[in-house]
Amino acid sequence: MKPKQILSKNAPAPIGPYSQGIIAGSFLFTAGQVPLDPQTGQVIQGDIRVQTRQVLNNIKAILEQAGNSLHDVVKTTVYLKDMGEFAGMNEVYAEFFSSRPPARSTVEVARLPRDVRIEIDVIAAIERS
Secondary structure (H helix, E strand, C coil): CCCEEECCCCCCCCCCCCCCEEEECCEEEECCECCECCCCCCECCCCHHHHHHHHHHHHHHHHHHCCCCHHHEEEEEEEECCHHHHHHHHHHHHHHCCCCCCEEEEEECCCCHHHCCEEEEEEEECCCC
């Protein structure tokens, strides 16, 4: 089957030439999500916990638009502006992935879009009919 674009009104609209998510084969790939309010398109202000929660809620909305959930996530990549904020990110991350957490890579990066503290992308396993 051809790749299928996923677009949720409950996640921030793309601000460039990319899709929120793409289903290809048996997987859903999300674009990196940053802590933007889906209604206003503005960065959610706050510490790493607040920003992580918004990012994961945005990812959850994309997954739900595709008929999936966080339980279907098999791999995440977390990009942190400051690895010193790992513990705060991890605390909130654990709330969203409490059982059978996915494989994860976490890297510190020099800069993220709109100077946010965090960006996360995921790969989810899906069932296609």
